[in-house]
Amino acid sequence: MATELELKLMVQSEYLKSASEFLDEFCLLSKSETATRQATLSLMNGYFDTEDATLMQAGIALRIRAVNQKFIQTVKTRGSNRVGMHARGEWEWIIPNDQLDLSLLSEVPLPESLTDMAWSRQLLEVFRTDFERQVWLIEENGTQMEVVCDAGKVTSPYGEDAISELELELKAGDETGLYCFALKLAKQFPLQVSTVSKAQKGVRLKQGAIEFPEKPNAAASTLALSAYWYEVWLVYWEAMFFMKDEILIQPIRHSMAQLARCLPTRFAQSLDRLDEIYQQTLQAEDKDFLSALAARKDTGITMLEIGQWLNQASYGDAH
Numbered sequence: 001m002a003t004e005l006e007l008k009l010m011v012q013s014e015y016l017k018s019a020s021e022f023l024d025e026f027c028l029l030s031k032s033e034t035a036t037r038q039a040t041l042s043l044m045n046g047y048f049d050t051e052d053a054t055l056m057q058a059g060i061a062l063r064i065r066a067v068n069q070k071f072i073q074t075v076k077t078r079g080s081n082r083v084g085m086h087a088r089g090e091w092e093w094i095i096p097n098d099q100l101d102l103s104l105l106s107e108v109p110l111p112e113s114l115t116d117m118a119w120s121r122q123l124l125e126v127f128r129t130d131f132e133r134q135v136w137l138i139e140e141n142g143t144q145m146e147v148v149c150d151a152g153k154v155t156s157p158y159g160e161d162a163i164s165e166l167e168l169e170l171k172a173g174d175e176t177g178l179y180c181f182a183l184k185l186a187k188q189f190p191l192q193v194s195t196v197s198k199a200q201k202g203v204r205l206k207q208g209a210i211e212f213p214e215k216p217n218a219a220a221s222t223l224a225l226s227a228y229w230y231e232v233w234l235v236y237w238e239a240m241f242f243m244k245d246e247i248l249i250q251p252i253r254h255s256m257a258q259l260a261r262c263l264p265t266r267f268a269q270s271l272d273r274l275d276e277i278y279q280q281t282l283q284a285e286d287k288d289f290l291s292a293l294a295a296r297k298d299t300g301i302t303m304l305e306i307g308q309w310l311n312q313a314s315y316g317d318a319h
Contacts, residue, residue, distance in 0.1 A: 004076075004086065004089075004090045005085060005086070005169070006167050006169040006178075007084075007085050007167070007168045007182055008165060008168075008193070008195070008196075009165060009166040010165055010237075011191045012294045015189045016151055018189040020149055027136055027138070032139040035137060036137050038135035039135070040135070041132070041133045042130075042131075042132055043065060043133055043152075044065070044130050045063050045066075046098070047063045047128070047199055047202055048062045048063065048064075048123045049062065049203075050119050050122040050123060051126075053126075054113075054122075055114070055119070056199070056203050059077055060078075061074075062074070066098065071098055072092055075108050076090050076091075076199070077090075084230060084231060084307040085311065091108050127156035127203075129153070129154050129155075129163060129198045130153060130155070131153070133149070136148075140180065140184075141180065143173030143180075143181070144170075144171040144172040144173060145173075145178060146169045146171055147166065147181075149166050150164070150165050150166075151163060151164055154205065158205040158206045161201045161202075161242065163201070165194065168181065168182055180308075183304050183308075189297070190299075192300045194238050195231060195234050195238070196235075212231075213228055222262050223262075223310075226259060227310055229256075230306060230307065236252045236255060240290070246282075249278055249293075252278075257275070260272060263306065263309075264309075267305070270302045274298060277298065281293060
């Protein structure tokens with residue numbers, strides 16, 4: 001098993017070319033021999049579950065990926081929460097064809113609700129993800145990461161959703177390096193932090209529901225409340241573009257206001273400035289509201305700065 005720690009960044013499709021060009025140039029100018037552009041991959045993935053989403057409800061994603069005439073069976077767990085990051089257990093096996101080998105799951109510590117394997121008789125392919133993946137190996141200030149740019153779509157009998165994102169996966173070092181490099185990207189082109197995995201996108205097409213973090217109890221610490229409102233902000237932001245519904249800017253602004261009450265002054269002031277910008281953009285009748293917001297760099301920069309501070313405060317020394 002590998003533990004996967006990654007930072008997922010939402011990038012509108014019109015900015016993917018800028019992202020790719022910047023990463024190419026970064027590798028070209030880098031003094032590190034490990035900073036290189038890798039081969040571009042076309043990835044076809046089938047995700048399996050029962051009709052009533054038994055695996056997803058237990059925090060398990062099961063897929064088969066086809067790449068370069070090779071089939072890879074993967075299990076991912078929901079894993080631990082790292083405040084806007086993905087920290088998951090991952091198991092992978094090379095298999096001879098596109099048929100599931102469920103005997104391999106004996107290596108996975110399945111939740112108790114799944115150990116009898118009764119669910120396996122009702123498995124079906126519930127959705128697909130098909131996308132092109134550009135890959136860069138990056139080394140920055142002692143942190144080694146794999147940066148991927150994914151463009152494609154999720155499809156199911158219930159509809160489809162776009163895939164347009166960057167993922168920064170930690171290979172060596174710590175997550176501070178991921179955030180520092182993500183901030184470097186955010187100053188070059190617009191992006192935002194996302195907590196929605198490709199598997200969650202597929203499930204959402206059927207269920208039509210937005211998945212929110214669990215709300216802390218009344219006795220929770222200020223730090224726990226700030227982590228909660230931060231993730232609510234991220235969830236609503238992604239949902240606003242998925243649903244193409246600008247009315248969701250209202251719960252976004254509410255979550256930002258709640259978050260600002262929990263944070264040091266410098267971050268609260270950044271959120272207040274963002275809120276003023278959103279209000280002004282709403283009042284500008286000559287603009288497409290969602291396109292105008294997608295074009296701004298300050299949202300993503302603020303998301304990353306607060307996310308980095310929250311992770312340091314929760315799991316290390318905050319400064």
